[in-house]
Amino acid sequence: MLTLIWIVAVLAATLALAYFNASGLAFTAAIAVALGVAWFAHTIPGWLALALTLVFIVLAIPGNLPTLRRKLVSDGVLAAFRKLMPPMSLTERDAIEAGTVWWDGDLFSGRPNWRRLLDTRYPSLSAEEQRFLDHDVEELCAMVTDWETTQVHRDLPPRVWQFIKDRGFLGMGIAKEYGGLGFSAFAHSQVMTKLSTHSGTVAVTVMVPNSLGPGELLAHYGTDEQKRHYLPRLAKGLEIPCFALTNPNAGSDAASIPDFGIVCWGEHEGRRVLGLSVTWDKRYITLGPVSTLLGLAFRAYDPERLAGDREDLGITCALIPTSQPGVQIGRRHMPLNAVFQNGPTWGKNVFVPMDWVIGGQPMLGRGWRMLMECLAAGRGISLPSSATGMAKLAVRAVGGYARVRQQFKTPIGKFEGIEEALTRMGGNLYMMDATRSLTAAAIDLGEKPAVISGIAKLHLTERSRQVVNDAMDIVGGKGISMGPSNFIGAAYMQIPVAITVEGANILTRSLIVFGQGAIRCHPFVLKEIAATREADREQASIAYDAALFGHLRFAVSNLARTFVMGLTGSHFVGVPADVAPETRRYYQQLTRFSAALAFLADVSMGTLGGALKRKEKLSARLGDILSLMYLCSATLRRYEAEGRQQADAPLMHWAIWDAMFKAQSAFEGVISNFPNRLIAAVMRRIVFPLGRPYVVPSDKLGHEVARILIEPSAARDRLTAGAYLSTAPDNPLAQIERALAASVSAEPVEAKLKAAVKDGRVDAKLPPGAGIDVLVARAEQAGVITAAEGAAVIAARDLTAIVIRVDDFPQDLGASEMKPAASARQAPATPTVMHKAAA
Numbered sequence: 024m025l026t027l028i029w030i031v032a033v034l035a036a037t038l039a040l041a042y043f044n045a046s047g048l049a050f051t052a053a054i055a056v057a058l059g060v061a062w063f064a065h066t067i068p069g070w071l072a073l074a075l076t077l078v079f080i081v082l083a084i085p086g087n088l089p090t091l092r093r094k095l096v097s098d099g100v101l102a103a104f105r106k107l108m109p110p111m112s113l114t115e116r117d118a119i120e121a122g123t124v125w126w127d128g129d130l131f132s133g134r135p136n137w138r139r140l141l142d143t144r145y146p147s148l149s150a151e152e153q154r155f156l157d158h159d160v161e162e163l164c165a166m167v168t169d170w171e172t173t174q175v176h177r178d179l180p181p182r183v184w185q186f187i188k189d190r191g192f193l194g195m196g197i198a199k200e201y202g203g204l205g206f207s208a209f210a211h212s213q214v215m216t217k218l219s220t221h222s223g224t225v226a227v228t229v230m231v232p233n234s235l236g237p238g239e240l241l242a243h244y245g246t247d248e249q250k251r252h253y254l255p256r257l258a259k260g261l262e263i264p265c266f267a268l269t270n271p272n273a274g275s276d277a278a279s280i281p282d283f284g285i286v287c288w289g290e291h292e293g294r295r296v297l298g299l300s301v302t303w304d305k306r307y308i309t310l311g312p313v314s315t316l317l318g319l320a321f322r323a324y325d326p327e328r329l330a331g332d333r334e335d336l337g338i339t340c341a342l343i344p345t346s347q348p349g350v351q352i353g354r355r356h357m358p359l360n361a362v363f364q365n366g367p368t369w370g371k372n373v374f375v376p377m378d379w380v381i382g383g384q385p386m387l388g389r390g391w392r393m394l395m396e397c398l399a400a401g402r403g404i405s406l407p408s409s410a411t412g413m414a415k416l417a418v419r420a421v422g423g424y425a426r427v428r429q430q431f432k433t434p435i436g437k438f439e440g441i442e443e444a445l446t447r448m449g450g451n452l453y454m455m456d457a458t459r460s461l462t463a464a465a466i467d468l469g470e471k472p473a474v475i476s477g478i479a480k481l482h483l484t485e486r487s488r489q490v491v492n493d494a495m496d497i498v499g500g501k502g503i504s505m506g507p508s509n510f511i512g513a514a515y516m517q518i519p520v521a522i523t524v525e526g527a528n529i530l531t532r533s534l535i536v537f538g539q540g541a542i543r544c545h546p547f548v549l550k551e552i553a554a555t556r557e558a559d560r561e562q563a564s565i566a567y568d569a570a571l572f573g574h575l576r577f578a579v580s581n582l583a584r585t586f587v588m589g590l591t592g593s594h595f596v597g598v599p600a601d602v603a604p605e606t607r608r609y610y611q612q613l614t615r616f617s618a619a620l621a622f623l624a625d626v627s628m629g630t631l632g633g634a635l636k637r638k639e640k641l642s643a644r645l646g647d648i649l650s651l652m653y654l655c656s657a658t659l660r661r662y663e664a665e666g667r668q669q670a671d672a673p674l675m676h677w678a679i680w681d682a683m684f685k686a687q688s689a690f691e692g693v694i695s696n697f698p699n700r701l702i703a704a705v706m707r708r709i710v711f712p713l714g715r716p717y718v719v720p721s722d723k724l725g726h727e728v729a730r731i732l733i734e735p736s737a738a739r740d741r742l743t744a745g746a747y748l749s750t751a752p753d754n755p756l757a758q759i760e761r762a763l764a765a766s767v768s769a770e771p772v773e774a775k776l777k778a779a780v781k782d783g784r785v786d787a788k789l790p791p792g793a794g795i796d797v798l799v800a801r802a803e804q805a806g807v808i809t810a811a812e813g814a815a816v817i818a819a820r821d822l823t824a825i826v827i828r829v830d831d832f833p834q835d836l837g838a839s840e841m842k843p844a845a846s847a848r849q850a851p852a853t854p855t856v857m858h859k860a861a862a
């Protein structure tokens with residue numbers, strides 16, 4: 024009995040010490056006490072106590088003496104680790120080291136500091152930014168329709184282009200000292216969101232100069248002269264910029280671009296200057312066809328050592344005026360029927376003076392690092408905002424449509440099948456908007472959150488696709504038939520653009536989120552890798568020893584925490600006292616997920632090593648868990664920031680339940696497919712000791728979410744806040760809004776009519792061709808409804824008739840004007856023919 028008590032006490036104490044991440048010294052002291060008890064109380068046989076004591080002495084002495092520990096353990100492991108670690112190219116290293124770690128670090132730590140999240144300043148607009156949104160952005164939206172740009176101009180109309188330039192839309196992020204608007208990331212995000220609720224073409228046109236491109240690169244890396252010359256011109260739209268990275272042979276694998284520049288002497292403005300002879304073939308370049316300033320990425324070589332002592336200098340970024348002889352632009356691609364300017368550019372042996380390299384000669388070969396560091400703007404702001412904008416349009420329009428469109432004498436939004444899709448739309452949008460705002464807040468705090476911006480890009484564009492797909496299913500034929508009154512078809516066609524650019528989603532999910540997250544967000548992995556690169560042996564040994572043993576403690580602690588929180592349902596996890604009581608459990612559950620992710624990540628990296636990089640299905644699921652925790656954190660932060668709106672609570676609850684269930688499935692996916700089955704079985708017992716506790720959100724909750732979408736309310740307004748709400752008679756969203764308001768106020772009258780027909784007070788048999796007006800007249804005569812009520816029903820039906828109308832066209836649809844001309848241009852000798860051949 025005494026033995027059993029001793030064993031249980033030892034196990035409980037070990038678990039408790041590990042749970043609280045106790046120091047090595049505390050463990051040593053606790054083991055010494057346990058052995059002391061064993062000796063004096065004879066809880067175990069003497070020979071066993073002796074054996075355990077000897078093992079303890081052998082381990083405890085070096086364990087607590089770092090110098091000895093390094094000699095006996097760490098140095099050997101470091102040597103093995105150096106051999107095992109797959110070689111990392113400079114471009115890989117730049118990609119991994121770029122940017123900063125923010126809340127993602129907490130989520131990977133096993134013990135997120137919720138206070139830190141709750142204390143993050145929630146973003147808001149300055150008075151000037153708000154004015155811009157309320158006036159300039161509204162005015163811009165009122166000037167365009169997607170249909171007109173797509174079908175009539177095949178471009179933005181000239182007066183819209185001019186308006187965009189004049190009002191500074193192309194320089195929102197450029198500092199005021201250079202003539203830009205100097206807006207915050209959040210303001211930029213709000214502008215992009217609103218534009219995307221109205222016109223994809225305007226949104227993309229404004230997006231590109233404000234994302235990764237000449238403006239952003241110049242601001243961070245340009246020489247003073249480059250900044251003084253270009254930034255004011257970009258801010259005022261005197262230059263139209265584009266940025267060209269993608270080559271036919273290097274899309275996702277952009278670091279392998281074959282475009283090249285050879286350092287050489289050349290003539291520029293009558294002088295002999297050092298520069299590069301550049302050859303490139305780029306495609307898909309947004310704004311390329313109308314650009315005046317081409318940002319170009321190419322690989323620089325210096326075979327004659329004119330600029331230094333290396334031949335392969337690496338990826339380099341330059342700004343080339345498109346007026347420079349040899350620069351070819353002007354031809355266009357047609358990106359899924361959207362008419363923002365997008366096309367190829369090419370050039371052969373174009374002389375680029377060294378002054379045109381961004382940052383000048385010292386920045387030769389630094390291009391990849393620059394691009395990786397500046398990616399956060401595009402990934403973290405522009406694409407998440409435009410994805411959220413499209414989802415807002417879909418939710419606002421389709422929620423209303425589902426209420427006014429009737430089939431089987433019932434608004435389709437009240438059928439459970441449609442309700443299910445509406446629920447997904449509402450819950451997803453609440454979470455998307457929360458994530459968009461929190462990510463912008465991080466960027467405004469000065470972060471360059473590499474992993475978080477990847478998460479936001481991937482998950483918001485994916486959810487936007489889900490929202491728009493659901494919207495299309497709900498709208499049916501009306502969504503498929505294109506024309507000025509189709510409010511969703513254009514978004515449906517344009518969603519794949521956001522999915523594909525700035526790191527296509529499959530690649531981002533499979534390779535980037537966890538690949539970068541595990542190294543950057545993990546508290547020790549980057550330190551271990553850095554130690555392997557340390558040239559000084561002593562320093563390397565000290566740094567690696569600290570990282571290795573820190574890592575071991577971290578892993579053991581997360582194992583214990585995962586198991587204990589699994590056993591206790593995480594009920595005892597501490598949460599800041601001031602969170603909304605209805606969300607308290609979510610913080611606890613997410614802390615459990617955090618520990619479990621850290622544990623699973625360590626086991627995966629520890630057992631699979633470099634092979635994990637090729638196990639994309641496993642790393643994608645681990646990345647999903649990290650991503651879903653970030654999305655949940657953003658949702659909880661939003662709920663607090665907006666004053667715990669009770670009417671919005673179903674949206675928040677649904678989004679979190681859904682995300683937690685998906686995270687559980689991702690855990691299950693990793694464990695079920697883990698190559699080592701023994702380890703998998705142990706992991707399952709530790710992560711889910713009492714089985715899988717999370718279930719899908721309930722249908723009742725889903726019903727509450729769907730109701731928010733299909734009737735006018737403050738909650739619906741908050742959910743779609745920032746959408747462009749036109750009052751123009753021919754704007755399809757405005758038509759829905761009018762029909763929705765009229766239908767909702769006519770519903771009680773319709774109910775009276777229905778009841779009167781049912782009990783025979785009004786004869787519902789209408790002569791062929793007779794409309795609702797006849798029934799209304801009979802009901803009025805029978806005293807069932809008043810004349811005003813009758814007028815309300817007829818008005819609602821008339822407004823609904825406008826909404827459900829679809830466009831039709833002459834028989835040729837104007838098709839004779841659309842001739843494909845795919846291979847009319849002569850491409851240059853593709854730069855896969857390497858530079859030496861050209862030289």
Ligand SMILES: Cc1cc2nc3c(=O)[nH]c(=O)nc-3n(C[C@H](O)[C@H](O)[C@H](O)COP(=O)(O)OP(=O)(O)OC[C@H]3O[C@@H](n4cnc5c(N)ncnc54)[C@H](O)[C@@H]3O)c2cc1C
Binds near residue numbers: 533534
């Ligand atoms: C409308 C539009 C605008 C664009 N604008 C610009 C611009 O302004 N400037 C610019 O430089 N580029 C631009 N691009 C290019 C864009 O960045 C690329 O299309 C993108 O990088 C993907 O390259 P790809 O199309 O060649 O696809 P591929 O690289 O051929 O990829 C095909 C598929 O394979 C997947 N994949 C690739 N590698 C892996 C992997 N290791 N693991 C898992 N999956 C993988 C991808 O996710 C994708 O699903 C634009 C593209 C479009 C369509």
